[in-house]
Amino acid sequence: MTDLRIGPLDDLDDGRGRRIDVDDVRLAVFRVDDEVYAIGDRCSHAEASLAEGEVFDGEVECPRHGAAFDLVTGSPLSLPATKPVPTYPARVIDGDVVVTLIASDESEGEG
C-alpha cells in the first residue's frame, strides 16, 4: 500500500480530471466540489483517457465513445463499456490530495 500525495486540492479544477502516471499505473483523479475521486485512467472499452472525460452527477463520460463510469465504484453505467475500471481511495489531508495505490480491481497495471 502506497499513499501518493498528488498536490494541493486547490490545484485541481472543479469538475475536471487529471491524469497521473505512477510507474505502470495510470490514475484519473477528479475533484467535485471539495471531494476527490481516483479511478483507473484507462477506459475498460478501448483504453481512452478517462481523465479527459466530462464529469457530471458523480459520473465521468469517456471522451472516445461515451461510456459513463461511476466515480465511486468504477462501474460502467452505459455502453459500450461493460467492465468496471479500478477505484483507489482518495482523500484530502491538510489541503493536499492523497491517493492510496491499492486498487479495488488489481487488474489495473497488468499487461
Ligand code: FES
Ligand atoms: S474507449 Fe471509452 S467508451 Fe470506448
